[in-house]
Amino acid sequence: MPTDDATRTGSAPMGIRARNRAAMEEEILEAGRRHLARDGAAALSLRAVARDLGMVSSALYRYVANRDDLLTLLIVAAYTSLGDAVEEAHGAIPDDDLGGRWDAIAHGLRTWALAHPHEYALVYGSPVPDYDAPSERTTEPGTRVQLLLVRLLADATRSGQLATGEDGGEATDLAERAVGTMVRSEFFEGSGVDARTLVTGLAAWSLVMGTLSTELFEQLGADTVTDKDAYFASMVTIARRLVLSS
Amino acid sequence: MPTDDATRTGSAPMGIRARNRAAMEEEILEAGRRHLARDGAAALSLRAVARDLGMVSSALYRYVANRDDLLTLLIVAAYTSLGDAVEEAHGAIPDDDLGGRWDAIAHGLRTWALAHPHEYALVYGSPVPDYDAPSERTTEPGTRVQLLLVRLLADATRSGQLATGEDGGEATDLAERAVGTMVRSEFFEGSGVDARTLVTGLAAWSLVMGTLSTELFEQLGADTVTDKDAYFASMVTIARRLVLSS
DNA sequence: GCCCCGTCAAGAGCACTGCTCACATTCGTG
DNA sequence: CACGAATGTGAGCAGTGCTCTTGACGGGGC
Numbered sequence: 297m298p299t300d301d302a303t304r305t306g307s308a309p310m311g312i313r314a315r316n317r318a319a320m321e322e323e324i325l326e327a328g329r330r331h332l333a334r335d336g337a338a339a340l341s342l343r344a345v346a347r348d349l350g351m352v353s354s355a356l357y358r359y360v361a362n363r364d365d366l367l368t369l370l371i372v373a374a375y376t377s378l379g380d381a382v383e384e385a386h387g388a389i390p391d392d393d394l395g396g397r398w399d400a401i402a403h404g405l406r407t408w409a410l411a412h413p414h415e416y417a418l419v420y421g422s423p424v425p426d427y428d429a430p431s432e433r434t435t436e437p438g439t440r441v442q443l444l445l446v447r448l449l450a451d452a453t454r455s456g457q458l459a460t461g462e463d464g465g466e467a468t469d470l471a472e473r474a475v476g477t478m479v480r481s482e483f484f485e486g487s488g489v490d491a492r493t494l495v496t497g498l499a500a501w502s503l504v505m506g507t508l509s510t511e512l513f514e515q516l517g518a519d520t521v522t523d524k525d526a527y528f529a530s531m532v533t534i535a536r537r538l539v540l541s542s
Numbered sequence: 543m544p545t546d547d548a549t550r551t552g553s554a555p556m557g558i559r560a561r562n563r564a565a566m567e568e569e570i571l572e573a574g575r576r577h578l579a580r581d582g583a584a585a586l587s588l589r590a591v592a593r594d595l596g597m598v599s600s601a602l603y604r605y606v607a608n609r610d611d612l613l614t615l616l617i618v619a620a621y622t623s624l625g626d627a628v629e630e631a632h633g634a635i636p637d638d639d640l641g642g643r644w645d646a647i648a649h650g651l652r653t654w655a656l657a658h659p660h661e662y663a664l665v666y667g668s669p670v671p672d673y674d675a676p677s678e679r680t681t682e683p684g685t686r687v688q689l690l691l692v693r694l695l696a697d698a699t700r701s702g703q704l705a706t707g708e709d710g711g712e713a714t715d716l717a718e719r720a721v722g723t724m725v726r727s728e729f730f731e732g733s734g735v736d737a738r739t740l741v742t743g744l745a746a747w748s749l750v751m752g753t754l755s756t757e758l759f760e761q762l763g764a765d766t767v768t769d770k771d772a773y774f775a776s777m778v779t780i781a782r783r784l785v786l787s788s
Numbered sequence: 789g790c791c792c793c794g795t796c797a798a799g800a801g802c803a804c805t806g807c808t809c810a811c812a813t814t815c816g817t818g
Numbered sequence: 819c820a821c822g823a824a825t826g827t828g829a830g831c832a833g834t835g836c837t838c839t840t841g842a843c844g845g846g847g848c
Contacts, residue, residue: 335671335672336668336669336671336672337668337671338584338585338670338671339584339671339672417668417669420755420759420761421667421668421759422582422583422663422667422668422759423582423663423759423760424584425581425582425583425584425585426581426582426585435763439763467776467779467780470772470775470776470779471772471776473768473769473772474767474768474769474770474772474773474775474776475766475767475768475773476768477765477768478765478766478767478768495773495776495777495780496780498777499749499753499776499777499780499781501752502748502749502752502753502756502777503745503748503749503752504752505752505755505756506747506748506749506750506751506752506753506755507745507748507752509666509751509752509755510748510751513666513667513668513669514669515666515684517681517685519723519724520721520724521720521721521724522719522720522721522722522723522724523719523720524720526716526717526719526720527720527721527741529716529720530713530716530717530720530741530745531741531744531745531748533713533716534713534741534742534745534784535745538780538784
């Protein structure tokens with residue numbers, strides 16, 4: 297009498313291993329995403345995923361090194377899904393409509409986040425305890441949206457559509473200290489973006505992310521905000537005016 | 543031969559229950575906070591804190607209904623600790639120095655958050671799976687900082703130190719739709735704060751929270767920001783200028 | 789055609805978790 | 819002082835991640 301996972305009732309009728317490895321990995325990711333959507337990252341259970349796939353938990357280790365590895369797979373999947381969604385929304389706007397591009401990025405982010413709240417929490421929420429994301433696998437897919445932002449900043453700089461900050465040298469000094477080396481890295485090579493602009497752009501981004509996190513993580517209180525779409529739109533507008541003059 | 547928690551070696555020599563209930567609850571909270579700081583909320587283990595206290599896990603249920611209840615206790619403790627810290631920082635600034643008060647609130651928040659990262663994540667990070675915070679116990683302590691902000695907005699309105707937004711009626715309409723009923727609630731009774739101002743204030747707050755979450759949850763990338771203090775100060779300044787003219 | 793070895797799944801087992809319950813002990817109060 | 823309420827104990831159930839041994843299968847080399 298089996299004492300482990302074999303308590304599952306039936307199904308998985310024929311030739312599990314007929315499905316080749318790639319398909320199996322795809323199926324695991326799919327099941328993982330289902331469980332993520334239902335229970336969240338911290339409660340993600342390898343055994344449950346295995347049960348879902350009609351196999352015993354230990355068999356899953358043929359495809360996935362451990363729970364952290366599955367988490368990593370889900371993280372890059374989330375980043376990819378998010379990147380695709382935001383890039384698509386952004387791509388529908390003409391290049392010279394900078395304000396429209398900003399709005400498209402922000403609202404695209406929110407639309408995706410509302411559709412995939414747990415995946416949003418996975419990548420932008422509090423880190424999962426005892427899990428370190430391997431940066432060599434996650435940073436590149438996790439930078440795609442930020443890349444759009446930087447391009448937007450560069451285009452705004454080039455076309456002279458940056459918002460005019462009236463403040464003096466104090467803020468510029470602070471900005472230089474904060475992101476000076478970053479703005480002079482090869483990443484910003486020839487973009488014309490200066491530290492002051494980058495900091496403002498990051499502020500706009502933080503404003504949007506903070507708003508979104510507050511909404512998704514339900515810190516708004518129940519009846520404070522009546523129209524969440526209008527609320528987010530207000531925030532996006534304020535953030536846009538921080539960066540762009542148009 | 544015991545199979546459960548009794549594998550602890552010794553100690554707890556005399557009269558555990560000599561310490562009265564209140565002291566015991568305090569001790570449980572203390573130990574819970576230690577474990578929270580080490581392992582994070584999602585990994586918080588009742589058995590581990592019981593072990594820490596030199597008793598068997600089941601005994602802990604005399605004081606705490608279940609894991610969620612312990613979590614709730616830790617949440618209100620975190621909110622209280624945060625509220626105390628921020629209120630103290632804010633209290634050191636003269637009432638008429640509105641900009642100073644804003645900075646004190648923001649930097650007070652960050653100082654506390656850096657000192658208690660896991661508690662910050664507990665209250666402002668992604669929600670713990672399968673846990674619903676009982677709002678009747680958490681909202682009141684969780685609103686203290688926001689209360690300071692609202693008072694600041696009211697004072698700025700009263701003394702005419704609000705930043706002058708140049709944008710037209712569109713943004714005002716949006717703001718009205720977003721927080722209209724909130725700004726007319728008894729909470730804002732007689733404060734003079736209008737929807738447009740409230741939205742701007744919430745934007746400033748979201749900007750700060752977004753910045754802080756990004757820093758604490760390590761989404762900044764390793765070598766992007768060189769001077770995190772300067773970075774945060776930049777953000778606080780930008781946020782302040784969103785709201786205040788001074 | 790056969791055999792050998794790599795791939796894959798199964799299941800047992802270890803250490804941990806939350807939670808419940810029957811039992812024992814002890815304290816404080818009537 | 820005695821009794822009842824309060825408190826601590828340990829066993830037990832169901833679940834978790836992960837490891838290890840065992841066994842079934844099947845394709846490539848001879």
